[in-house]
Amino acid sequence: MVRTCFYDRISEKRIAAEALARQKLQEALDAPPAVIEPEPVAVVSLQPARNELTVAGLHLVMPQGFNFRDIDTTLEKHGHPVTFCAKRRPAPDELTLQRSVELYVENLRKNYPDVTIVRQSDRLLAGSPAIALDYIFTAGQERRHGRATSALINAVDGDERQWFSISTIINPAHAELADWLIEFDAMLDAIAAN
Structure with a gap:
Protein backbone atom coordinates (compact mmCIF):
# COMPACT_ATOMS: atom_id res chain seq x y z
CA MET A 1 0.00 0.00 0.00
CA VAL A 2 1.46 3.27 -1.13
CA ARG A 3 0.67 6.28 1.00
CA THR A 4 0.74 9.69 -0.62
CA CYS A 5 2.40 12.66 0.94
CA PHE A 6 0.54 14.47 3.72
CA TYR A 7 0.35 17.62 1.61
CA ASP A 8 -1.01 15.67 -1.37
CA ARG A 9 -3.80 14.25 0.82
CA ILE A 10 -4.72 17.78 2.02
CA SER A 11 -4.70 18.98 -1.57
CA GLU A 12 -6.91 16.03 -2.67
CA LYS A 13 -9.44 16.86 0.08
CA ARG A 14 -9.47 20.53 -0.94
CA ILE A 15 -9.94 19.63 -4.61
CA ALA A 16 -12.76 17.19 -3.74
CA ALA A 17 -14.47 19.80 -1.53
CA GLU A 18 -14.24 22.41 -4.30
CA ALA A 19 -15.67 19.94 -6.84
CA LEU A 20 -18.54 19.11 -4.48
CA ALA A 21 -19.25 22.82 -3.94
CA ARG A 22 -19.26 23.41 -7.73
CA GLN A 23 -21.62 20.46 -8.19
CA LYS A 24 -24.03 21.76 -5.53
CA LEU A 25 -23.93 25.24 -7.03
CA GLN A 26 -24.68 23.86 -10.49
CA GLU A 27 -27.57 21.77 -9.09
CA ALA A 28 -28.95 24.87 -7.36
CA LEU A 29 -28.71 26.85 -10.61
CA ASP A 30 -30.37 24.07 -12.60
CA ALA A 31 -33.19 23.58 -10.07
CA PRO A 32 -36.40 25.53 -10.66
CA PRO A 33 -36.59 28.64 -8.49
CA ALA A 34 -38.38 28.20 -5.21
CA VAL A 35 -41.75 29.92 -5.17
CA ILE A 36 -42.22 31.94 -2.03
CA GLU A 37 -45.86 32.36 -1.19
CA PRO A 38 -46.63 35.83 0.18
CA GLU A 39 -48.14 36.02 3.60
CA PRO A 40 -51.91 36.49 3.36
CA VAL A 41 -52.95 40.00 4.30
CA ALA A 42 -55.90 40.33 6.64
CA VAL A 43 -58.61 42.56 5.22
CA VAL A 44 -59.90 44.93 7.88
CA SER A 45 -63.49 46.14 7.58
CA LEU A 46 -64.53 49.61 8.63
CA GLN A 47 -66.76 49.95 11.65
CA PRO A 48 -68.46 53.30 10.90
CA ALA A 49 -70.36 53.43 14.20
CA ARG A 50 -67.24 52.81 16.30
CA ASN A 51 -65.10 55.92 16.54
CA GLU A 52 -62.24 56.22 18.97
CA LEU A 53 -59.05 58.26 19.19
CA THR A 54 -55.99 57.86 21.35
CA VAL A 55 -54.20 61.16 21.73
CA ALA A 56 -51.25 61.71 24.06
CA GLY A 57 -52.14 58.45 25.80
CA LEU A 58 -55.75 59.50 26.40
CA HIS A 59 -58.43 57.30 24.85
CA LEU A 60 -61.45 59.26 23.61
CA VAL A 61 -64.57 57.32 22.59
CA MET A 62 -67.15 59.22 20.53
CA PRO A 63 -70.76 58.99 21.72
CA GLN A 64 -73.11 56.58 19.96
CA GLY A 65 -74.63 58.03 16.79
CA PHE A 66 -71.61 60.16 15.84
CA ASN A 67 -69.87 58.87 12.75
CA PHE A 68 -66.34 59.83 11.76
CA ARG A 69 -66.14 61.91 8.59
CA ASP A 70 -62.97 64.05 8.68
CA ILE A 71 -59.99 64.33 10.96
CA ASP A 72 -57.60 67.18 10.17
CA THR A 73 -54.80 67.69 12.63
CA THR A 74 -51.32 69.11 12.86
CA LEU A 75 -48.66 66.91 14.37
CA GLU A 76 -45.20 68.11 15.29
CA LYS A 77 -41.92 66.34 14.65
CA HIS A 78 -38.70 67.94 15.88
CA GLY A 79 -40.48 71.30 16.05
CA HIS A 80 -41.79 71.17 12.48
CA PRO A 81 -45.50 70.90 11.61
CA VAL A 82 -46.82 67.79 9.85
CA THR A 83 -50.39 67.84 8.55
CA PHE A 84 -52.32 64.58 9.03
CA CYS A 85 -55.80 63.96 7.62
CA ALA A 86 -58.19 61.01 7.56
CA LYS A 87 -61.45 61.11 5.63
CA ARG A 88 -64.32 58.69 5.12
CA ARG A 89 -67.34 58.89 2.82
CA PRO A 90 -69.95 56.42 1.57
CA ALA A 91 -68.82 55.04 -1.81
CA PRO A 92 -71.47 54.42 -4.45
CA ASP A 93 -71.25 51.06 -6.24
CA GLU A 94 -70.17 52.69 -9.52
CA LEU A 95 -67.20 54.47 -7.89
CA THR A 96 -63.90 52.81 -8.78
CA LEU A 97 -60.65 53.26 -6.91
CA GLN A 98 -59.05 54.97 -9.91
CA ARG A 99 -62.01 57.37 -10.24
CA SER A 100 -61.78 58.21 -6.53
CA VAL A 101 -58.14 59.20 -7.05
CA GLU A 102 -59.09 61.34 -10.06
CA LEU A 103 -61.69 63.13 -7.91
CA TYR A 104 -59.07 63.60 -5.17
CA VAL A 105 -56.68 65.21 -7.70
CA GLU A 106 -59.47 67.46 -9.02
CA ASN A 107 -60.10 68.67 -5.47
CA LEU A 108 -56.36 69.24 -4.95
CA ARG A 109 -56.22 71.37 -8.11
CA LYS A 110 -59.10 73.54 -6.82
CA ASN A 111 -57.15 74.28 -3.63
CA TYR A 112 -53.63 74.32 -5.12
CA PRO A 113 -53.65 75.23 -8.84
CA ASP A 114 -49.89 74.56 -9.16
CA VAL A 115 -50.09 70.98 -7.81
CA THR A 116 -47.87 68.47 -9.63
CA ILE A 117 -48.49 64.75 -9.33
CA VAL A 118 -45.12 63.11 -8.71
CA ARG A 144 -44.97 71.20 0.23
CA HIS A 145 -44.95 67.46 -0.37
CA GLY A 146 -48.17 65.53 0.12
CA ARG A 147 -48.94 61.83 0.18
CA ALA A 148 -52.48 60.46 0.16
CA THR A 149 -53.46 56.80 0.30
CA SER A 150 -57.05 56.00 -0.65
CA ALA A 151 -59.02 52.75 -0.64
CA LEU A 152 -62.57 51.51 -1.04
CA ILE A 153 -63.29 49.40 2.03
CA ASN A 154 -66.35 47.42 3.00
CA ALA A 155 -68.10 48.24 6.23
CA VAL A 156 -68.18 45.47 8.84
CA ASP A 157 -71.94 45.00 8.39
CA GLY A 158 -71.42 44.70 4.62
CA ASP A 159 -74.14 47.24 3.84
CA GLU A 160 -72.09 49.95 2.24
CA ARG A 161 -68.61 50.43 0.81
CA GLN A 162 -66.67 53.37 2.18
CA TRP A 163 -64.06 55.58 0.56
CA PHE A 164 -61.28 55.93 3.11
CA SER A 165 -58.27 58.20 2.69
CA ILE A 166 -55.33 59.01 4.92
CA SER A 167 -52.95 61.80 3.91
CA THR A 168 -50.07 63.89 5.14
CA ILE A 169 -48.35 67.09 4.03
CA ILE A 170 -44.84 68.23 4.98
CA ASN A 171 -42.32 70.90 4.08
CA PRO A 172 -39.62 68.78 2.42
CA ALA A 173 -36.95 71.45 3.05
CA HIS A 174 -36.68 70.38 6.71
CA ALA A 175 -34.07 67.61 7.07
CA GLU A 176 -35.73 66.52 10.33
CA LEU A 177 -38.76 65.39 8.31
CA ALA A 178 -36.74 63.30 5.83
CA ASP A 179 -37.97 60.00 7.34
CA TRP A 180 -41.58 61.03 7.89
CA LEU A 181 -42.99 59.52 4.69
CA ILE A 182 -41.33 56.19 5.53
CA GLU A 183 -42.82 56.37 9.04
CA PHE A 184 -46.20 57.35 7.56
CA ASP A 185 -46.22 54.29 5.27
CA ALA A 186 -45.19 52.04 8.19
CA MET A 187 -48.05 53.50 10.23
CA LEU A 188 -50.50 52.66 7.41
CA ASP A 189 -49.06 49.14 7.15
CA ALA A 190 -49.77 48.65 10.86
CA ILE A 191 -53.49 49.48 10.66
CA ALA A 192 -55.46 46.73 12.39
CA ALA A 193 -58.93 46.19 13.81
CA ASN A 194 -59.53 46.47 17.53
Whole structure:
Protein backbone atom coordinates (compact mmCIF):
# COMPACT_ATOMS: atom_id res chain seq x y z
CA MET A 1 0.00 0.00 0.00
CA VAL A 2 1.46 3.27 -1.13
CA ARG A 3 0.67 6.28 1.00
CA THR A 4 0.74 9.69 -0.62
CA CYS A 5 2.40 12.66 0.94
CA PHE A 6 0.54 14.47 3.72
CA TYR A 7 0.35 17.62 1.61
CA ASP A 8 -1.01 15.67 -1.37
CA ARG A 9 -3.80 14.25 0.82
CA ILE A 10 -4.72 17.78 2.02
CA SER A 11 -4.70 18.98 -1.57
CA GLU A 12 -6.91 16.03 -2.67
CA LYS A 13 -9.44 16.86 0.08
CA ARG A 14 -9.47 20.53 -0.94
CA ILE A 15 -9.94 19.63 -4.61
CA ALA A 16 -12.76 17.19 -3.74
CA ALA A 17 -14.47 19.80 -1.53
CA GLU A 18 -14.24 22.41 -4.30
CA ALA A 19 -15.67 19.94 -6.84
CA LEU A 20 -18.54 19.11 -4.48
CA ALA A 21 -19.25 22.82 -3.94
CA ARG A 22 -19.26 23.41 -7.73
CA GLN A 23 -21.62 20.46 -8.19
CA LYS A 24 -24.03 21.76 -5.53
CA LEU A 25 -23.93 25.24 -7.03
CA GLN A 26 -24.68 23.86 -10.49
CA GLU A 27 -27.57 21.77 -9.09
CA ALA A 28 -28.95 24.87 -7.36
CA LEU A 29 -28.71 26.85 -10.61
CA ASP A 30 -30.37 24.07 -12.60
CA ALA A 31 -33.19 23.58 -10.07
CA PRO A 32 -36.40 25.53 -10.66
CA PRO A 33 -36.59 28.64 -8.49
CA ALA A 34 -38.38 28.20 -5.21
CA VAL A 35 -41.75 29.92 -5.17
CA ILE A 36 -42.22 31.94 -2.03
CA GLU A 37 -45.86 32.36 -1.19
CA PRO A 38 -46.63 35.83 0.18
CA GLU A 39 -48.14 36.02 3.60
CA PRO A 40 -51.91 36.49 3.36
CA VAL A 41 -52.95 40.00 4.30
CA ALA A 42 -55.90 40.33 6.64
CA VAL A 43 -58.61 42.56 5.22
CA VAL A 44 -59.90 44.93 7.88
CA SER A 45 -63.49 46.14 7.58
CA LEU A 46 -64.53 49.61 8.63
CA GLN A 47 -66.76 49.95 11.65
CA PRO A 48 -68.46 53.30 10.90
CA ALA A 49 -70.36 53.43 14.20
CA ARG A 50 -67.24 52.81 16.30
CA ASN A 51 -65.10 55.92 16.54
CA GLU A 52 -62.24 56.22 18.97
CA LEU A 53 -59.05 58.26 19.19
CA THR A 54 -55.99 57.86 21.35
CA VAL A 55 -54.20 61.16 21.73
CA ALA A 56 -51.25 61.71 24.06
CA GLY A 57 -52.14 58.45 25.80
CA LEU A 58 -55.75 59.50 26.40
CA HIS A 59 -58.43 57.30 24.85
CA LEU A 60 -61.45 59.26 23.61
CA VAL A 61 -64.57 57.32 22.59
CA MET A 62 -67.15 59.22 20.53
CA PRO A 63 -70.76 58.99 21.72
CA GLN A 64 -73.11 56.58 19.96
CA GLY A 65 -74.63 58.03 16.79
CA PHE A 66 -71.61 60.16 15.84
CA ASN A 67 -69.87 58.87 12.75
CA PHE A 68 -66.34 59.83 11.76
CA ARG A 69 -66.14 61.91 8.59
CA ASP A 70 -62.97 64.05 8.68
CA ILE A 71 -59.99 64.33 10.96
CA ASP A 72 -57.60 67.18 10.17
CA THR A 73 -54.80 67.69 12.63
CA THR A 74 -51.32 69.11 12.86
CA LEU A 75 -48.66 66.91 14.37
CA GLU A 76 -45.20 68.11 15.29
CA LYS A 77 -41.92 66.34 14.65
CA HIS A 78 -38.70 67.94 15.88
CA GLY A 79 -40.48 71.30 16.05
CA HIS A 80 -41.79 71.17 12.48
CA PRO A 81 -45.50 70.90 11.61
CA VAL A 82 -46.82 67.79 9.85
CA THR A 83 -50.39 67.84 8.55
CA PHE A 84 -52.32 64.58 9.03
CA CYS A 85 -55.80 63.96 7.62
CA ALA A 86 -58.19 61.01 7.56
CA LYS A 87 -61.45 61.11 5.63
CA ARG A 88 -64.32 58.69 5.12
CA ARG A 89 -67.34 58.89 2.82
CA PRO A 90 -69.95 56.42 1.57
CA ALA A 91 -68.82 55.04 -1.81
CA PRO A 92 -71.47 54.42 -4.45
CA ASP A 93 -71.25 51.06 -6.24
CA GLU A 94 -70.17 52.69 -9.52
CA LEU A 95 -67.20 54.47 -7.89
CA THR A 96 -63.90 52.81 -8.78
CA LEU A 97 -60.65 53.26 -6.91
CA GLN A 98 -59.05 54.97 -9.91
CA ARG A 99 -62.01 57.37 -10.24
CA SER A 100 -61.78 58.21 -6.53
CA VAL A 101 -58.14 59.20 -7.05
CA GLU A 102 -59.09 61.34 -10.06
CA LEU A 103 -61.69 63.13 -7.91
CA TYR A 104 -59.07 63.60 -5.17
CA VAL A 105 -56.68 65.21 -7.70
CA GLU A 106 -59.47 67.46 -9.02
CA ASN A 107 -60.10 68.67 -5.47
CA LEU A 108 -56.36 69.24 -4.95
CA ARG A 109 -56.22 71.37 -8.11
CA LYS A 110 -59.10 73.54 -6.82
CA ASN A 111 -57.15 74.28 -3.63
CA TYR A 112 -53.63 74.32 -5.12
CA PRO A 113 -53.65 75.23 -8.84
CA ASP A 114 -49.89 74.56 -9.16
CA VAL A 115 -50.09 70.98 -7.81
CA THR A 116 -47.87 68.47 -9.63
CA ILE A 117 -48.49 64.75 -9.33
CA VAL A 118 -45.12 63.11 -8.71
CA ARG A 119 -46.09 59.46 -8.45
CA GLN A 120 -49.07 57.15 -8.25
CA SER A 121 -48.59 53.59 -7.00
CA ASP A 122 -50.64 50.60 -5.94
CA ARG A 123 -50.50 49.43 -2.33
CA LEU A 124 -52.72 48.00 0.40
CA LEU A 125 -54.58 49.92 3.09
CA ALA A 126 -56.10 47.80 5.86
CA GLY A 127 -55.71 44.80 3.54
CA SER A 128 -57.76 46.40 0.75
CA PRO A 129 -56.37 47.53 -2.62
CA ALA A 130 -55.37 51.18 -2.43
CA ILE A 131 -53.62 53.85 -4.43
CA ALA A 132 -50.90 56.07 -2.97
CA LEU A 133 -50.47 59.46 -4.55
CA ASP A 134 -47.45 61.73 -4.07
CA TYR A 135 -47.74 65.36 -5.07
CA ILE A 136 -45.99 68.70 -4.61
CA PHE A 137 -47.34 72.24 -4.50
CA THR A 138 -46.51 75.69 -3.19
CA ALA A 139 -48.09 77.10 -0.03
CA GLY A 140 -47.19 80.78 0.24
CA GLN A 141 -43.54 80.81 -0.77
CA GLU A 142 -42.71 77.30 0.49
CA ARG A 143 -42.80 73.93 -1.25
CA ARG A 144 -44.97 71.20 0.23
CA HIS A 145 -44.95 67.46 -0.37
CA GLY A 146 -48.17 65.53 0.12
CA ARG A 147 -48.94 61.83 0.18
CA ALA A 148 -52.48 60.46 0.16
CA THR A 149 -53.46 56.80 0.30
CA SER A 150 -57.05 56.00 -0.65
CA ALA A 151 -59.02 52.75 -0.64
CA LEU A 152 -62.57 51.51 -1.04
CA ILE A 153 -63.29 49.40 2.03
CA ASN A 154 -66.35 47.42 3.00
CA ALA A 155 -68.10 48.24 6.23
CA VAL A 156 -68.18 45.47 8.84
CA ASP A 157 -71.94 45.00 8.39
CA GLY A 158 -71.42 44.70 4.62
CA ASP A 159 -74.14 47.24 3.84
CA GLU A 160 -72.09 49.95 2.24
CA ARG A 161 -68.61 50.43 0.81
CA GLN A 162 -66.67 53.37 2.18
CA TRP A 163 -64.06 55.58 0.56
CA PHE A 164 -61.28 55.93 3.11
CA SER A 165 -58.27 58.20 2.69
CA ILE A 166 -55.33 59.01 4.92
CA SER A 167 -52.95 61.80 3.91
CA THR A 168 -50.07 63.89 5.14
CA ILE A 169 -48.35 67.09 4.03
CA ILE A 170 -44.84 68.23 4.98
CA ASN A 171 -42.32 70.90 4.08
CA PRO A 172 -39.62 68.78 2.42
CA ALA A 173 -36.95 71.45 3.05
CA HIS A 174 -36.68 70.38 6.71
CA ALA A 175 -34.07 67.61 7.07
CA GLU A 176 -35.73 66.52 10.33
CA LEU A 177 -38.76 65.39 8.31
CA ALA A 178 -36.74 63.30 5.83
CA ASP A 179 -37.97 60.00 7.34
CA TRP A 180 -41.58 61.03 7.89
CA LEU A 181 -42.99 59.52 4.69
CA ILE A 182 -41.33 56.19 5.53
CA GLU A 183 -42.82 56.37 9.04
CA PHE A 184 -46.20 57.35 7.56
CA ASP A 185 -46.22 54.29 5.27
CA ALA A 186 -45.19 52.04 8.19
CA MET A 187 -48.05 53.50 10.23
CA LEU A 188 -50.50 52.66 7.41
CA ASP A 189 -49.06 49.14 7.15
CA ALA A 190 -49.77 48.65 10.86
CA ILE A 191 -53.49 49.48 10.66
CA ALA A 192 -55.46 46.73 12.39
CA ALA A 193 -58.93 46.19 13.81
CA ASN A 194 -59.53 46.47 17.53
